[in-house]
Amino acid sequence: MEMPRPLSALPKAHLHLHFTGSMRHATLIELAREHGLHLPDALVQDWPPKLRATDERGWFRFQRLYDIARSALRRPEDIYRLVRETAEDEAAEGSAWLEIQVDPSGYAHRFGGLTATMELVLDAVHRAAAHAGIGIAVVVAANRTRHPLDAKTLARLATHYLDQGVVGFGLSNDERRGRARDFDGAFRIARRAGLLAVPHGGELLGAASVAECVDDLGADRVGHGIRATESPRLMERLADRQIACEVCPMSNVGLGVTERAEDVPLRRLFDAGVPIALGADDPLLFGSRLLPQYELARQVYGFRDAEVAELARQSIRASAAPEQVRKELLQRVDAWLAAPGDQPGA
Template sequence: MTGTTRTARDIDTLPKAHLHLHFTGSMAFDTLLDLSVAHRVRLPESLTAHWPPTLASAMDERGWFRFQRLYDAARACVRSEDDMRRIVDEAAATDAAEGSRWLEIQVDPTSYAPFVGGITPALEIVLDEAQKASERHDIGVGVVVAASRLKHPFDARTLARLAARNAGPVVGFGLSNDERRGDTESFAPAFRIARDAGLASLPHGGELLGPDAVTETLDALRPDRLGHGVRSADSDDVLRRVVDDGVGLEVCPGSNVALGVYEEARDVPLRRLFDAGAKMALGADDPLLFGSRLSDQYRTAREVHGFSDAELAQLARDSFAISRAPQDVVQRANADIDAWLLGQPAGSPRPNEA
């Protein structure tokens, strides 16, 4: 029929891997309110007056402090094993509803250890619920143990050893928080412990700081992926190194704009990174504070950056390629991405298999 336009394919049915999601930040706003009431924790009015909250630019350290204050307030509402299990289960369910086949959720167990008897029980709770949520919601869930730049590098080594002892369900080791704090090189011993156990090296870098910080992180921590890494686009040489070294990027457009790294969604260099050959996985980072989830990042790629459905499919394939998902999960996802492009239901045979 002439004169008609084809409806864009449904992004929620595109198979994806979600590789940048923080434990506390994954919470739904209603869950946060429930926990605050249950534990009689008073939340800042700036968080409860309207959602998502208005955030100051994190490019100003005072802006980051205000963001961190809200995050810490939310984290203070997580005070029991049941709370922790609820967060993992809801994160998996929400991701599955958005087409995610594989989720790597990042957690620093020291934040919850006081309420459950230590860092080991805290991690064990997350790992146990991740396995149960995987089965319940038909989505693979891996766990990334993350150290904080605000703490001593010896603490990072302790967490790396804990992560190493649980390699398998723990798929990687990360380093989070304000990248302007701490000495990146001082965390290298922790990352060596993790790498020796076969874990992926997954530090944050190249968000609040530019390409020099990306280079420093590449040299010191030998990352498999960079949390964010978006500022590598500021330098042709650094971006070329990222691509040549096969370092994946966990790009979170909604987060970048909410924190003031870029003024508007169109300023995020998604197209430049993609055209340069960078392997990317779009991520939601902290939906609780930023107000956007995984599918929203793909909609931004389509509606703001002009990505075609074929290019969205390539983003999805790349998200699995740089993940720690089992090979059978990757193979099924790639087959269903092909089916999505052909407008067929998931599980449909490929043309040469029909």
């Protein structure tokens, strides 16, 4: 009987990873000590924290922990360290292309404003990519709890750096506190410039949230999107238009969106032909990076190696990687699958 192929050797694209949330837990502990920052128990001995964001109080707690972690990034060298270590972790897990999502307004007060923050992040990304030998690009994300005019400002900022590593424009935070359609102006700015539209939807709200991202924001991908399974017609539309859902199973469980990993409808989306890009979302708060998401696909959702390889292909096709990079990565996926499955699993 053949052993499953090692998942860490499978080339893949990681398209749903938030900036502060990508930090190593050990790095957070170390930076907090250096800066004299008191961390709550949920980020120290009780880590990863027990979260349940399906009610507003739970989401507030999640956001508060994220904000505390972000406050540990106080110097430019902290930014460089975070991105370098993230790139190292991605490379170790077989992630050959990363699109990391950042809202620069959350860091601007520390680093000299929006433009200076954007340039710091992009320089850190370029250096980390060269260091780790992987491709890294940036998605600028607006916060749906803030005014749509703020989102327009960020969209214009993102377009300014289109040729310097910014590839997409997103919309994150609590769906219940900001309708997608309210941000259509910002997404028009981004799409006109050639940026991918990658808003969050279908996590805390149902299929209508996903549909709004597609119909009003022109989404090329949807962050999470798992609630699309509540509408067979919507799943058919996503499949027909090849709009990928960035599914983050351990995040869904960690936030209480589903009770168990088994309840995340990954198999239903896949079997319906909806492209999927597995993501880790915020490893700092959920305790798992990209590789465990692929392990779940194999161990919990019953994906055989040929299907796991197709998941990796879908992530690569849905990415903003240059055409030649995508072609090379797809060839490497084929080579992984063609190799005999006689190596120990990842």
